[in-house]
Amino acid sequence: MDIIEKKGKKKKVLLMGKSGSGKSSMRSIVFSNYVAKDTRRLGATIDVEHSHVKFLGNLTLNLWDCGGQDAFMENYLQHQRDHVFANVAVLIYVFDIESREFDRDLVTYSAVARALSENSAGARVFCLIHKMDLVQAEYRQKLFEERSSLLKERSEGFDIVVFATSIWDETLYRAWASIIYTLIPNLSIIETYLRRFAEIIEAEEVVLFERTTFLVVCHVSQQGLGNPNDDRFERISNIIKTFKQSLSRFTSSPKSAPQFTEIELRAPRFSLFIDRLTSNTYILVVVKPGESDLNTAKMNVKIAREDFERLDVTGDGKKPTRTRESSSRMELEAEDDAGRDAEY
Amino acid sequence: MASLLTTPARREKPEESGAWRNKTPAILTLERFMQDQTDPENPNPSPKFHTGRLPNNRSGDGKPRLLLMGQRRQEAHPLISPRRSGKSSISSVVFHKMPPAETLFLESTARIQKDAVHSFMDFQVWDFPGQLDFLDPAFDVDYIFGEIGALIWVIDAQDEYLDALMRLNNTILLLQQHYPSINIEVFIHKVDALSEDYKFDIQRDIVQRTQDELSDAGYENAPVSFHLTSIYDHSIFEAFSKVIQKLIPQLPTLEGLLNILCSNSGMEKAYIFDCISKIYIATDSSPVDMQSYEICSDYIDVIVDVSEIYGWDRPGRAAEEAECNDQEAESVIRLQNGMILYLKEINKYLVLICIMKEESIKKKGLIDYNCGVFQDALAQVFGLQRT
């Protein structure tokens, strides 16, 4: 990994929680293209497993997957306290919903939160109440609320965010997308640009996904159009990641390979496509049904590629040079030939 | 058209018992088809998979009916409930889109559940509770076996199966005497936890024991087939495809149509799937490989799931939408390696999925045209309206 990365762009993320709570499972699914079933093969993590994940060009996550057996926890909290808990950007603490000793888990959690407050007071803390699939659906919400409020009392002053998660459904993607959202620099600029873009092509919705994790980076939707599926972004992440696994089996290519370049769907009520946008992102565009809306949107994605590439890679906060605020759709279409990407 | 891809029937609850008696358009269609057959007893010239027999339809409603049965193994201790072979799990996963892991929560079936699946054909899945003794003389055997096309017998491969096998053999003998046209399909189930070697050893053993028993009784040619299955992968769907194909008299015609479509449009492989169950109804006659079947089946998942997310009814959009409403859903996926996956909704229940090279999709007009022709031909075969 590149050690000369500029300071500040590398974010240290601590992944902690009792042994067997599912930390390595989540990490493998989100970052290493495992499917849920594959995690049954994982052994207990010994000490800390470090991994560096490049996310959207200039952001690198420095992930510390901390083995959760008692001896290791003790070690982090005592001998390695200054080392482990220093310069932390985010702590993700995982609780196994099936744990029979939640009180004891709370004690350990509190100790970790205290160590963090002493060494990285500015860190953000996320708690995941995990393996929710093991609880029958009708009890999930109640259990989640009970546990969350207990956690909030024991967080040593941190203003925590709690998620209910499971590797067996999209809740995993919701939690991780929300966590990583807080770490991406220049997001507001990307978002502004995306909104502009969506307006020009009259899209119902435009969503940006990171390439390897397929986590949602940001999304914009047409005003007043209330899609009732609030969990749709994480569901799409889940659907596409699962399908990429199938594709890798089908094409006998490595799981980390991009697998597809474009997905297109014309349904009676909408048209949709997912296309490579930059070297780090995919874009999903939903437009009104019908041939012309879809084709216009596709062309404009090709044109907008360069602008997005610049935003994404340099992340220097500069406005895109080629603004199209006054362009009409017809003009954009006419530019198509000049803007066509050589990638195809 | 009330498209399946607009309002997908996800995890629909099993029908209330009684509802299965109502005739759906699909049943009526099938009925019409049966009546149109000039020689119903011998509908197909040289069928490749099909047994050549029409589904049992004594009651005249033409429903090819599947019956799901399994072993009953009482534990030595009266308080331990009998081992459950996985029947409810199978029908939930295949016909009601239940994620396999959720079957852990299924409660033991207490009474016969008749589960009608309103698909392009109507499948009846009768899930018998494990404890029921169907060979009990008090039981109306004729009522149960009188009209089924196939009996699926589920054996738990992770459990002791000798007892189950004995019951299976008794059942086969009974069926051979009174209902010889029923296909007997043995699902050697829950093989996901077994090693490849062990899996095939078990299969060999079960086949051997069954055949020995049958030939002793003089029924060497009983229509018995064996399938290795698990709800955790595609094997259960593949097995159902084979079971159901034997009950579709039109199969050779469908295959012929698919062959023509493939050769005229430069496609490598084409399948017709039942969208709800993801069972494939037919494919062209190039060999089926598991990979292409699986990718098509997963493709349906993607399309149905995405349609469920974005296919909601937009208020105030009615006017604009009307023009696209009779359009069947269509999808293209371009793979990194240059291959193309293509999906087209054929009618309310069926989707066509094709695998082709990049060159072929460049002639999209040709593909559209050929698919239209194919759709019309299919409509004729099944007597279905296109929209």
Ligand SMILES: Nc1nc2c(ncn2[C@@H]2O[C@H](COP(=O)(O)OP(=O)(O)OP(=O)(O)O)[C@@H](O)[C@H]2O)c(=O)[nH]1
């Ligand atoms: N049912 C269910 N099982 C899960 C879930 N997440 C993880 N598991 C299972 O939990 C087991 C342990 O997971 P790991 O990821 O190795 O646990 P860990 O937190 O890394 O444990 P240590 O490395 O010892 O600290 C694996 O068998 C996973 O398959 C979940 O959401 N639901």
Ligand SMILES: Nc1nc2c(ncn2[C@@H]2O[C@H](COP(=O)(O)OP(=O)(O)O)[C@@H](O)[C@H]2O)c(=O)[nH]1
């Ligand atoms: N490993 C594995 N378990 C299965 C499979 N199919 C079903 N099961 C499990 O077997 C148990 C009993 O299943 P159930 O459908 O209730 O059995 P029934 O009594 O025959 O209806 C459930 O816990 C299922 O999760 C399979 O293919 N593999």
Ligand SMILES: [Mg+2]
């Ligand atoms: Mg671990």
Ligand SMILES: [Mg+2]
């Ligand atoms: Mg049952």
